[in-house]
Amino acid sequence: MTVNQQVLLTERPRYITPTANCFTIQESEAPSPAAGEVLVKTIWLSLDPYLHSRMQRTSDQARPVKLGGVMLGLAAGRVVESKHDGFQAGDIVYGVWNNWQDFSLPDPGKLRKVDPRVKQPSHVLGALNVAGFAAYLALYDLSPAKAGETVVIGTATGALGQIAGQIAKNLGCRVVGIVGHRDKVGLATEKLGYDACVNYRDKSFATNLAEACPDGIDVYLDTIGGHVTQVVLSCLNLNARISVCGMMSQLDSDKSRQKLMSADVLLKETMSRRLSIRGLISMDFFDDRFKDFQNDMIDWINSGTVKPLEDVVEGLENAPAALQDMFSGKHTGKLIVKVGN
Amino acid sequence: MTVNQQVLLTERPRYITPTANCFTIQESEAPSPAAGEVLVKTIWLSLDPYLHSRMQRTSDQARPVKLGGVMLGLAAGRVVESKHDGFQAGDIVYGVWNNWQDFSLPDPGKLRKVDPRVKQPSHVLGALNVAGFAAYLALYDLSPAKAGETVVIGTATGALGQIAGQIAKNLGCRVVGIVGHRDKVGLATEKLGYDACVNYRDKSFATNLAEACPDGIDVYLDTIGGHVTQVVLSCLNLNARISVCGMMSQLDSDKSRQKLMSADVLLKETMSRRLSIRGLISMDFFDDRFKDFQNDMIDWINSGTVKPLEDVVEGLENAPAALQDMFSGKHTGKLIVKVGN
Numbered sequence: 001m002t003v004n005q006q007v008l009l010t011e012r013p014r015y016i017t018p019t020a021n022c023f024t025i026q027e028s029e030a031p032s033p034a035a036g037e038v039l040v041k042t043i044w045l046s047l048d049p050y051l052h053s054r055m056q057r058t059s060d061q062a063r064p065v066k067l068g069g070v071m072l073g074l075a076a077g078r079v080v081e082s083k084h085d086g087f088q089a090g091d092i093v094y095g096v097w098n099n100w101q102d103f104s105l106p107d108p109g110k111l112r113k114v115d116p117r118v119k120q121p122s123h124v125l126g127a128l129n130v131a132g133f134a135a136y137l138a139l140y141d142l143s144p145a146k147a148g149e150t151v152v153i154g155t156a157t158g159a160l161g162q163i164a165g166q167i168a169k170n171l172g173c174r175v176v177g178i179v180g181h182r183d184k185v186g187l188a189t190e191k192l193g194y195d196a197c198v199n200y201r202d203k204s205f206a207t208n209l210a211e212a213c214p215d216g217i218d219v220y221l222d223t224i225g226g227h228v229t230q231v232v233l234s235c236l237n238l239n240a241r242i243s244v245c246g247m248m249s250q251l252d253s254d255k256s257r258q259k260l261m262s263a264d265v266l267l268k269e270t271m272s273r274r275l276s277i278r279g280l281i282s283m284d285f286f287d288d289r290f291k292d293f294q295n296d297m298i299d300w301i302n303s304g305t306v307k308p309l310e311d312v313v314e315g316l317e318n319a320p321a322a323l324q325d326m327f328s329g330k331h332t333g334k335l336i337v338k339v340g341n
Numbered sequence: 342m343t344v345n346q347q348v349l350l351t352e353r354p355r356y357i358t359p360t361a362n363c364f365t366i367q368e369s370e371a372p373s374p375a376a377g378e379v380l381v382k383t384i385w386l387s388l389d390p391y392l393h394s395r396m397q398r399t400s401d402q403a404r405p406v407k408l409g410g411v412m413l414g415l416a417a418g419r420v421v422e423s424k425h426d427g428f429q430a431g432d433i434v435y436g437v438w439n440n441w442q443d444f445s446l447p448d449p450g451k452l453r454k455v456d457p458r459v460k461q462p463s464h465v466l467g468a469l470n471v472a473g474f475a476a477y478l479a480l481y482d483l484s485p486a487k488a489g490e491t492v493v494i495g496t497a498t499g500a501l502g503q504i505a506g507q508i509a510k511n512l513g514c515r516v517v518g519i520v521g522h523r524d525k526v527g528l529a530t531e532k533l534g535y536d537a538c539v540n541y542r543d544k545s546f547a548t549n550l551a552e553a554c555p556d557g558i559d560v561y562l563d564t565i566g567g568h569v570t571q572v573v574l575s576c577l578n579l580n581a582r583i584s585v586c587g588m589m590s591q592l593d594s595d596k597s598r599q600k601l602m603s604a605d606v607l608l609k610e611t612m613s614r615r616l617s618i619r620g621l622i623s624m625d626f627f628d629d630r631f632k633d634f635q636n637d638m639i640d641w642i643n644s645g646t647v648k649p650l651e652d653v654v655e656g657l658e659n660a661p662a663a664l665q666d667m668f669s670g671k672h673t674g675k676l677i678v679k680v681g682n
Contacts, residue, residue, distance in 0.1 A: 225605045244612045247605060264566045264588060266604040271585040271620035279612035 002030035005316055006101035009055060009065045017327035018055050020320035023071065030103035032081075038108050039081040042099045043092075045316070045337040046074040046125035047323050048159070049246065071100035071319075074129065075339075076114065076121050084108045094124045100319060102340060117298045120308075126159045126334030127308035128297055134245050134282040135164035136293045138221050139171065141285070142278045143241030147172030149218035152209075152232060153194075157184045157309070159334040160245060162192050164221050166306045169193045173219075176212045178228060180329050187332055191309065200224070206231045216240075224248045230261040233269050242277045309333030343371035346657055347442035350396060350406045358668035359396050361661035364412065371444035373422075379449050380422040383440045384433075386657070386678040387415040387466035388664050389500070390587070412441035412660075415470065416680075417455065417462050425449045435465045441660060443681060458639045461649075467500045467675030468649035469638055475586050475623040476505035477634045479562050480512065482626070483619045484582030488513030490559035493550075493573060494535075498525045498650070500675040501586060503533050505562050507647045510534045514560075517553045519569060521670050528673055532650060541565070547572045557581075565589045571602040574610050583618045650674030657681075 010024040033039045051073055054065050065072055076094035079087050080103070087093070092114040097106035114121050118128065126132060145151045151168040155161045156177025165188070168175045177188040177197040188197035196212035198205060209231055216237035222229055223246035236242075270277060300306040311331040313322040316339045326335050351365040374380045392414055395406050406413055417435035420428050421444070428434070433455040438447035455462050459469065467473060486492045492509040496502045497518025506529070509516045518529040518538040529538035537553035539546060550572055557578035563570055564587035577583075611618060641647040652672040654663040657680045667676050 222608065225608050229604060229608065244608050247609050247612065260601065261604040263570065263602040263604050263607040266607055267563065267566050267570065267585050267618075268588050269620075270618055271588065271622065274620045274622055274625060275618075276620075277608075277611055277616075277618040279610075279615045279617075281612065281615055284615060 002103065004028050004030040004101055004103045007071050007316060007319055008068060009071050010068060012057055012067065013052065013055055016052060018052055018323055020324045022055065023320040025317055025320075031105050033083045033105055035083050036108070037105045038079055038084045038087045038093075038111065040077040040093060040099075040104055040106055040111070041080045042075050042077040042102060042104065042316075042339045043341065044076045044122045044125055045100060045319055045339055046076075046129070047319070047326050047335040047337065048074065048130075049248070049326070051323065052327065065098075070098035070104070072096060072098045073100065074125055075099035076124055077340075087111070087113075092121045094121075100316065102316065115294065115298065117302065119302065122310060122312075122336055123301060123308055125336060126310070127163055127301060127306065128294060130282050131159035131334065132163045132297055132308075133285075133290060133293050134280055135160050135167055135221070136297065137282055137285055137289060138243035138245060138280055139164060139167050139219070141289065142280050143219050143221070143243040143276065145171055145173050145219040145241075148174075150174045150176065150213050150215055150237075151219040151221070152176045152178060152213065152217050152235075153221045154178050154223035154228065155180070155246070155248060156188050156194060156197055157192065157332040158223070160223060161221070162309050162333055163306060165192050165194050168219075169195075170300075170305055174213075174215070176209070176217075178209070178224070178232075184332055200228045200231075206234070210235055219243075221245055227261075230265075233261075233266070236269070236273050236275065239274050239276070242275060243280045244277065245280045311335050313337045315339070343444065345369050345371040345442055345444045348412050348657060348660055349409060350412050351409060353398055353408065354393065354396055357393060359393055359664055361665045363396065364661040366658055366661075372446050374424045374446055376424050377449070378446050379420055379425045379428045379434075379452065381418040381434060381440075381445055381447055381452070382421045383416050383418040383443060383445065383657075383680045384682065385417045385463045385466060386441060386660055386680055387417075387470075388660070388667050388676040388678065389415065389471075390589070390667070392664065393668065406439075411439035411445070413437060413439045414441065415466055416440035417465055418681075428452070428454075433462050435462075441657065443657065456635065456639065458643065460643065463651060463653075463675075463677055464642060464649055466677060467651065468504055468642060468647065469635060471623050472500035472675065473504045473638055473649075474626075474631060474634050475621055476501050476508055476562070477638065478623055478626055478630060479584035479586060479621055480505060480508050480560070482630065483621050484560050484562070484584040484617065486512055486514050486560045486582075489515075491515045491517065491554050491556055491578075492560040492562070493517045493519060493554065493558050493576075494562045495519050495564035495569065496521070496587070496589060497529045497535060497538055498533065498673040499564070501564060502562070503650050503674055504647060506533050506535050509560075510536075511641075511646055515554075515556070517550070517558075519550070519565070519573075525673055541569045541572075547575070551576055560584075562586055568602070571606075574602075574607070577610070577614050577616065580615050580617070583616060584621045585618065586621045652676050654678045 011022045079091040093111040151173045177194040185197045188194040198208040225247040319337045352363045420432040434452040492514045518535040529535040539549040566588040660678045
């Protein structure tokens with residue numbers, strides 16, 4: 001028998017962010033595909049912030065994970081055996097299904113094949129997926145940035161931020177990152193090409209940001225909200241554009257950093273600074289823009305213009321702890337669990 | 342001698358909103374124009390919310406009115422005597438100068454002549470000026486409304502709101518007004534063509550608004566902020582558009598209606614509802630769009646498609662009390678003081 005290691009969700013998170021003890025690891029026998037089915041071996045798991053929502057009893061995004069069921073998420077894997085006309089053994093596929101296990105029989109209708117131009121298939125989980133797509137839409141469509149402008153990126157070394165920073169740099173912008181850990185400041189400037197980076201946990205955050213943006217801020221990719229947004233607001237230029245791509249402050253257990261700015265302050269600044277604020281859910285643009293994005297991003301990665309930063313954790317059994325760590329900001333770049341080969 | 346009645350600002354407002362006792366009325370002798378000067382008789386004074394700011398010691402908009410000096414604002418008047426090549430006696434002119442007096446010698450460079458197509462010159466103070474222009478820009482440029490959509494207008498019977506409501510109706514939208522006084526509800530639906538109107542001071546405001554917008558809200562012209570915006574937010578459709586044109590809640594002495602919605606709630610809704618929020622200062626668009634607006638609006642008024650509602654107070658001596666009343670919402674439509682003939 002082929003052993004199938006599985007990670008089950010056996011307890012729902014008590015607080016907003018999930019903890020490793022919500023999961024139980026078990027071994028079972030690998031399934032066999034029936035007619036029309038495809039047996040997939042999971043190779044890479046993508047760990048993403050939205051998973052906290054899927055682990056709740058009710059999710060605002062989609063159906064929650066069943067208690068006692070195999071955990072789900074975005075993953076890429078290899079077709080081991082196919083009894084479906086559309087796939088053959090060896091195909092590299094990706095999608096969202098209950099893939100926190102070595103072997104599974106996903107709904108073939110939900111599997112997509114990796115574009116043959118993609119050299120590193122794990123990129124389909126981040127740079128070539130929702131995170132990269134959101135970065136692209138923010139800087140080209142929703143809050144477009146022009147050469148010479150100053151772009152500020154929240155969670156600058158995260159899955160979305162790192163790609164946005166590199167795109168903005170390639171557009172000829174001054175690019176300033178915001179991070180939540182001291183260690184990430186150097187990484188942002190040295191590895192990801194940011195012109196400057198500031199830590200929002202520093203007491204001098206407001207001063208540091210103002211100094212890093214001597215010409216003010218023209219475009220802000222907001223992934224944090226709370227106090228961070230309030231500080232950014234004070235540096236925004238007339239006609240500045242904000243894409244709201246996330247709200248990490250809502251997951252922040254340190255409420256002191258969530259200091260309440262009232263909506264009226266934001267609205268008043270919106271008027272007096274002539275801001276444009278847009279909410280971004282990248283999948284809304286799938287039909288219109290995903291092909292453009294994918295073609296551009298594959299080119300950029302293949303030419304070295306964009307270098308996706310991945311943080312790879314080895315072993316399915318380490319996925320629960322890695323997910324917990326993600327919510328406390330312990331990783332940088334796109335967080336991936338390497339499950340198999 | 343020709344008597345010149347003047348209204349002087351002799352005390353700055355202690356609170357945000359001005360009171361009538363900040364002013365002193367005096368009589369002096371009417372001035373005579375020297376070479377290059379123009380003697381103007383004030384006919385209509387425009388009372389506008391921004392005047393509260395000009396009355397403060399420091400103004401965020403422009404230079405404050407000098408203490409002891411003649412009060413200023415937008416006004417229209419008739420040239421009585423001209424020693425300037427650009428004007429002749431009988432010209433109807435308008436502009437911003439120290440015009441809270443019967444006779445004055447404004448800087449001719451700041452005077453504009455009323456377009457001969459305009460049949461009722463007082464319209465150049467409201468429907469054909471900043472208020473109408475903002476309504477036009479909001480509905481055509483910043484938060485465009487399409488036929489069949491639901492548009493909600495804050496301060497629905499005010500100078501801006503009444504024009505916005507009529508434009509939106511002509512665009513084929515369902516148009517719902519928000520007012521702050523019971524008496525204005527009927528006025529909005531009967532005189533201004535609103536499909537429905539709700540009073541934000543009603544306890545059942547949230548329910549009333551939801552019932553008035555059975556298909557949700559697609560476009561919101563926010564002139565109020567605070568609690569009102571929070572209630573509107575809960576009815577917004579996906580991809581709804583907001584133009585922020587004012588923030589009357591900041592002038593509202595009843596703080597209980599200013600209940601604090603945090604900026605994070607607004608940002609979270611911006612993302613999940615894919616909102617577009619834009620700050621509107623109409624004069625930014627003067628070069629690009631004012632001519633289009635003026636041509637359209639003159640046509641609409643002349644054809645009866647838009648019927649500007651004016652609230653005319655007779656007599657310069659009543660201007661101080663009328664200004665105070667404006668801030669407590671006692672007037673409807675564009676508030677104008679008729680100073681002379």
